[in-house]
Structure formats: structure tokens, C-alpha cells
Amino acid sequence: MKPRTVIGFLGSTLDAAKFGPSRWNKWRPSVGVTMHEDLRVDRFLLIHGSPHSRLAAYVAEDIASVSPETTVELRLLDFTDPWDFEEVYGKLLDFARAEPFDPEVEDYLVHITTGTHVAQICLFLLTEARYLPGRLLQTQPERGSINPAGTWNTIDLDLSRYDSIATRFAVASxxxxxxxxxxxxxxxxxxxxxxxxxxxxxxxxxxxxxxxxxxxxxxxxxxxxxxxxxxxxxxxxxxxxxxxxxxxxxxxxxxxxxxxxxxxxxxxxxxxxxxxxxxxxxxxxxxxxxxxxxxxxxxxxxxxxxxxxxxxxxxxxxxxxxxxxxxxxxxxxxxxxxxxxxxxxxxxxxxxxxxLPGLADRREDIEPNLEYELDRFAEREGDRASFNKEARQRYLAFATAPDARWPGNFRDLAASVTRMATLSPKGRIDMDCVNAEIVRLQRLWSAQTDDGAGVLAELLDDAALAEIDPFDRVQLAETIRICRNSRSLSEAGRSLFSVSRARRSTANDADRLKKYLARFGLDWSSVSQG
The missing domain is CATH 3.40.50.300 (P-loop containing nucleotide triphosphate hydrolases)
Structure with a gap:
């Protein structure tokens, strides 16, 4: 076993006693620590102030008499104000840094029964921060009997060793x-x-x-x-x-x-x-x-x-x-x-x-946030709404799909739930309510983007749009924009093919544009309106 060192303050009141045999009928914490058969103390670093040097020497002598194997090392440490937290902590920190502690060679117990409350708190903090690399030692008198040794127990600040405490901290966290x-x-x-x-x-x-x-x-x-x-x-x-x-x-x-x-x-x-x-x-x-x-x-x-x-x-x-x-x-x-x-x-x-990521980057969180927004609506309006099973599945399938943009993030989701809850018949959000909201969201998002989805939605149904690659959607939307700003098919063709037409011997831009639109089932009369 490694040698054991106890670190503690001299108790100016608790450790004091009249000289004579009667002192062995009193529990004195610093002396009592060394009187236990099941707690071997090889070294005792006893911290004291100048006014109590005589008491410290007296206690050291009594420790030597009851535990000859214990070496007492007195450490003089004076405080201008022992109740000044900053001063006490600072001087104890200097003490801890100056001592050649080596946990690989010795075990350390930090006795927190004696000293002012400020000193005890500082010892606790320094032990918790590992400036004092040991366990906390608490002693107390034995109730109902005259036992100068008292009782003792240790506290290991590694909370992982205490399942119940660790669990409580985990729950709190x-x-x-x-x-x-x-x-x-x-x-x-x-x-x-x-x-x-x-x-x-x-x-x-x-x-x-x-x-x-x-x-x-x-x-x-x-x-x-x-x-x-x-x-x-x-x-x-x-x-x-x-x-x-x-x-x-x-x-x-x-x-x-x-x-x-x-x-x-x-x-x-x-x-x-x-x-x-x-x-x-x-x-x-x-x-x-x-x-x-x-x-x-x-x-x-x-x-x-x-x-x-x-x-x-x-x-x-x-x-x-x-x-x-x-x-x-x-x-x-x-x-x-x-x-x-x-x-x-x-x-x-x-x-x-x-x-913070946007909602499109947290699609798995849309479902739990759906419930949260329904609860907020109920709290705000005093009227609870809920989805039926099919409507909920339909909305979540749309909301979590890769092409659901959610440009307004959680504000979009909150507004969407509020609309459905408000418009739901008798507080039940059904398939018709969800389908109407999906169309509304698609139009809102189309108006906020420059990929022309809103223009295409006016001319093509969902099935036709689903067959067009995103690359072609952007190109087609720009073509339609130029058509709507042109007075004729030929003028639109000249604008669209102004660069390449200069390199051709003949140019039929109107025919070229007409064939391009036909690829998508469109013609000049349909796209030039609006």
C-alpha cells in the first residue's frame, strides 16, 4: 500500500483542551484522525496560524503519543482575514502549488472538519479542481459514547463512482x-x-x-x-x-x-x-x-x-x-x-x-416540432387541433421530402401549422386541409425563389413538372420570362439566341424556340400570357 498523507487545518477550538488526562475524554478532530485502527496515517500536514503555534505543537505531541508511525509536519499559514474568501483561496492555492504532491507515490486525504467555513469551502474547491490530488475526509464525534477517536468517512469527488449521484446529475443535465x-x-x-x-x-x-x-x-x-x-x-x-x-x-x-x-x-x-x-x-x-x-x-x-x-x-x-x-x-x-x-x-x-442549422438540414426534427407547434396553437388560441392519421402521414411525407425548401425555416413550419389548425373543420386536420396547405406552401416558396418554379406551376401540372430535371426547369423558366417580355415569337427567339445567331448563315429563331417549347408540351400562345 502507498503511504497515506492527511492535509488539514488545526482546529483552534475543537483541537484545544486542558493539559492533563481529561483531554483524552474529548474528541479532538486532528488527534482523532490518527487514532483509528482502520485508517493508517503516515504523514499529517497540519496547517495553522502564528497565534496558534503553541497549540499546534501540543497537538503534534499528542498525535505522536497515540500514533508513533505518523509524522506531523506543521505548515504555518497566516491570513489577514480568515473570512476573506479571495485571500484564503489564494494562499491555499499557493500552498497546494508549492507542495511536491505525487499521487503515484502517496495517497492523500483532505480533512475538511476543522478550520473556518471559508477554509473548508476552499479546501473542497481545491480538491475538486485537483490542486489537492486526493479525497475529502470528514470526521465527527461518536454519538452516545465518549470516544476520542470519533468516526470518519471519505468522499471521492469522482462522481462516476456514485451511480445514484451520477444519475441525478445526468437527469439534471x-x-x-x-x-x-x-x-x-x-x-x-x-x-x-x-x-x-x-x-x-x-x-x-x-x-x-x-x-x-x-x-x-x-x-x-x-x-x-x-x-x-x-x-x-x-x-x-x-x-x-x-x-x-x-x-x-x-x-x-x-x-x-x-x-x-x-x-x-x-x-x-x-x-x-x-x-x-x-x-x-x-x-x-x-x-x-x-x-x-x-x-x-x-x-x-x-x-x-x-x-x-x-x-x-x-x-x-x-x-x-x-x-x-x-x-x-x-x-x-x-x-x-x-x-x-x-x-x-x-x-x-x-x-x-x-x-443553428435550418429546418431543411434537420428534416428528422419536423415531426417532433409539429407536435410542439400544435401545443403552442392550443395554448395561444385555447382551441386544440390534431391530425387524422392519413393527413399527418401526407403532410410529413411532403415536409420531409428532399425538395421541401422551408426557406423561412421554423417560422414557415409554425405558420403552416397555424393555418391548418385554424382552417381545420372541428379541430381535425384532414386530407383536404393538408392538400390545400401543401399547394399554398408550394406557391409561397415559388414566389421566393429565382428558379421559376412559380411560372412553371402556372403552365404545367404536378405530373409534368415531376418529369423535368431541375436544370431544365431553370432554363425553361427563363425562356418563359423572356417570352412574356417579348411582343412576338420571333422577337423572343432573337433575344434568346442573340449570340449563336451571329455565327449562322441562316437564322430561324422563331422555329427554334417553337420546337424547344414543344418539348414540354407548350406553345407561344400559352407561355406569352400572364
Missing amino acids: AESASFLKSGIDTRNAAFNRMIDEIERVALRSKAPILLMGPTGAGKSLLARRIYELKKSKHQVAGPFVEVNCATLKGDGAMSALFGHRKGAFTGAVADRPGLLRAADKGMLFLDEIGELGLDEQAMILRAIEDKRFLPVGSDKEAASEFQLIAGTNRDLGEAVAAGAFRDDLYARLNLWTFT
């Missing part, structure tokens, strides 16, 4: 992650791993968090959930303040963010505290931070780093202790390269960056 996902049982493995990491960062760091991703990917909802998680853990006390930076333009941006003094500019009829001060002790969410001007970015950077800023028209700085989450759908790295975003602010924000 899972609840936190589920909280960030609004209780949705998401199935996308990459997204779930990212949420787990965000949960750890949110609870262990006050540094800014940058959420990137397309519009509608859920940045705003996630930011609010992070705030609510931190507030539930008592890490923030103030409010959640959300700012859409895209709405802050011109001179009003500075005033809205940093506040202003009365009379600072025309229309400033009263002092305005500003959004940064409103977020004091809480959390500030700057959505679309990439839309801020360079001047506002510079002031935001200082407010993050120094927690101070200058309101418009004021010669006195204001302060706000807020935690920051920033959101953007832009590539801030590209914005920095283009000179549209400050590189120093980007560097400050880029410590914890998480990119």
Missing part, C-alpha cells in the same frame, strides 16, 4: 438541455450535441455567445431559453432585453442602445436610459448584430469589455452589468473582410460561436 430545446424531443444528432455544449457554456461562462444561422432557425427563441436557464440557476437577476439591430438606423441607433441626455438633439425632450442600461444584471440579445454601424459596434465592444459606455449628449459614463448573446444570419468573417464589421468586436464575440 438532460433537463437543462431539454429546457433549451423547449422540451422538444429533437432527433438530429448534430443539433443535440450542439445544444448540450451550449448548456455547458451557458452555465459555466459569462462570456458573449454568438448564435449564427438563417432567419427563422430559432436564434431568438434559443437566446431567451438560455436566459431563462441562467435565471433558474440564479446566474442573472435582471431582465431579458431583445434588440433587432436591423431596425436601428441612423442617429436613433446610438440613442436606442446607449440612451441620451435631455436636449442632446432635437426631439430629446427627456433623458432616455437606453437598452443597455435596461439589461443591467440581466441579458442583452442583439439580434442581427451584423446590421449595426461601425460606430455602434465600437461602443458595443467597450460596453462588453468595460461594462461602461457614454450616452448621447452626456459627459458622464453609464454602467451596465449585462451578459450578451448576439445573433446574425450573416457571415461575420466575410463582413470583417469587407470592412463592414469590426475585427476586434468579431474576435470578442467569436469565443463561443454556434451555428
Whole structure:
């Protein structure tokens, strides 16, 4: 067995006793540790202050008398204020770093029964952080009998050895992650791993968090959930303040963010505290931070780093202790390269960056989010709607298909569910309701894309469109656009084949265009309308 070393404070009260035989009828923690037959102590590092040097020597003598095999090494450590957490922790840290601990050679027990409460907490933290590479040792008097040895037990801070405790921690962690996902049982493995990491960062760091991703990917909802998680853990006390930076333009941006003094500019009829001060002790969410001007970015950077800023028209700085989450759908790295975003602010924000995927990249999460949106509708409107089996299967087949674009991401899904729930007969979403919504979504998406799908949908049915490759769809849609902007088949042909016709001896562009349209069952009269 490896030699065992105990590290602990001298108990200025608990270890003290009158000299004489009566002292052996009293439980003295530091002496008692060495009196157990089942706890061999080879070395005792006994920490004490200058005022208690005599008591320390006295205790060392008693340890030698009851446990001759124990070597007591006195360690003098004075505190100006033993209740000053920063001082006690700092000096104990220096002590731990100075000692030549070697866990491969010795076993260590850290005795946390003696010393002030501050000292005990610091010993616990240093052991947890492995600066003191051992287990915690607790001792106490034996109830109902006079036993100067008392009782003892050890605590190993490796929680994996305690199944019940580890399970409770795992459950708590899972609840936190589920909280960030609004209780949705998401199935996308990459997204779930990212949420787990965000949960750890949110609870262990006050540094800014940058959420990137397309519009509608859920940045705003996630930011609010992070705030609510931190507030539930008592890490923030103030409010959640959300700012859409895209709405802050011109001179009003500075005033809205940093506040202003009365009379600072025309229309400033009263002092305005500003959004940064409103977020004091809480959390500030700057959505679309990439839309801020360079001047506002510079002031935001200082407010993050120094927690101070200058309101418009004021010669006195204001302060706000807020935690920051920033959101953007832009590539801030590209914005920095283009000179549209400050590189120093980007560097400050880029410590914890998480990119939220769009709905099209999380198709397996559409089904659980479907239930979530139905629950939200019921809570909001007081009227519950549900799918019948066939309608649900039809909608999910469409929603998860590879060609379902979901350009608005979860906003599109939320709007879609709201429409179906609202229009469902007697709260039952049936096949007719789903089919109508699918047509509506297809038309909405066609209007938001430049591949001409909307134009083609006017001229061709679903079966005909399904037979056309995406490459040909884009080409055909552009052909139809030019036809509709031309006065005749010949004029459209000349526009479409203007380059190649110059290299031909004869040109019949109208016939060439007519044959091209015929490939898809179309003619001039049908495509030129609209």
C-alpha cells in the first residue's frame, strides 16, 4: 500500500483542551484522525496560524503519543482575514502549488472538519479542481459514547463512482438541455450535441455567445431559453432585453442602445436610459448584430469589455452589468473582410460561436416540432387541433421530402401549422386541409425563389413538372420570362439566341424556340400570357 498523507487545518477550538488526562475524554478532530485502527496515517500536514503555534505543537505531541508511525509536519499559514474568501483561496492555492504532491507515490486525504467555513469551502474547491490530488475526509464525534477517536468517512469527488449521484446529475443535465430545446424531443444528432455544449457554456461562462444561422432557425427563441436557464440557476437577476439591430438606423441607433441626455438633439425632450442600461444584471440579445454601424459596434465592444459606455449628449459614463448573446444570419468573417464589421468586436464575440442549422438540414426534427407547434396553437388560441392519421402521414411525407425548401425555416413550419389548425373543420386536420396547405406552401416558396418554379406551376401540372430535371426547369423558366417580355415569337427567339445567331448563315429563331417549347408540351400562345 502507498503511504497515506492527511492535509488539514488545526482546529483552534475543537483541537484545544486542558493539559492533563481529561483531554483524552474529548474528541479532538486532528488527534482523532490518527487514532483509528482502520485508517493508517503516515504523514499529517497540519496547517495553522502564528497565534496558534503553541497549540499546534501540543497537538503534534499528542498525535505522536497515540500514533508513533505518523509524522506531523506543521505548515504555518497566516491570513489577514480568515473570512476573506479571495485571500484564503489564494494562499491555499499557493500552498497546494508549492507542495511536491505525487499521487503515484502517496495517497492523500483532505480533512475538511476543522478550520473556518471559508477554509473548508476552499479546501473542497481545491480538491475538486485537483490542486489537492486526493479525497475529502470528514470526521465527527461518536454519538452516545465518549470516544476520542470519533468516526470518519471519505468522499471521492469522482462522481462516476456514485451511480445514484451520477444519475441525478445526468437527469439534471438532460433537463437543462431539454429546457433549451423547449422540451422538444429533437432527433438530429448534430443539433443535440450542439445544444448540450451550449448548456455547458451557458452555465459555466459569462462570456458573449454568438448564435449564427438563417432567419427563422430559432436564434431568438434559443437566446431567451438560455436566459431563462441562467435565471433558474440564479446566474442573472435582471431582465431579458431583445434588440433587432436591423431596425436601428441612423442617429436613433446610438440613442436606442446607449440612451441620451435631455436636449442632446432635437426631439430629446427627456433623458432616455437606453437598452443597455435596461439589461443591467440581466441579458442583452442583439439580434442581427451584423446590421449595426461601425460606430455602434465600437461602443458595443467597450460596453462588453468595460461594462461602461457614454450616452448621447452626456459627459458622464453609464454602467451596465449585462451578459450578451448576439445573433446574425450573416457571415461575420466575410463582413470583417469587407470592412463592414469590426475585427476586434468579431474576435470578442467569436469565443463561443454556434451555428443553428435550418429546418431543411434537420428534416428528422419536423415531426417532433409539429407536435410542439400544435401545443403552442392550443395554448395561444385555447382551441386544440390534431391530425387524422392519413393527413399527418401526407403532410410529413411532403415536409420531409428532399425538395421541401422551408426557406423561412421554423417560422414557415409554425405558420403552416397555424393555418391548418385554424382552417381545420372541428379541430381535425384532414386530407383536404393538408392538400390545400401543401399547394399554398408550394406557391409561397415559388414566389421566393429565382428558379421559376412559380411560372412553371402556372403552365404545367404536378405530373409534368415531376418529369423535368431541375436544370431544365431553370432554363425553361427563363425562356418563359423572356417570352412574356417579348411582343412576338420571333422577337423572343432573337433575344434568346442573340449570340449563336451571329455565327449562322441562316437564322430561324422563331422555329427554334417553337420546337424547344414543344418539348414540354407548350406553345407561344400559352407561355406569352400572364
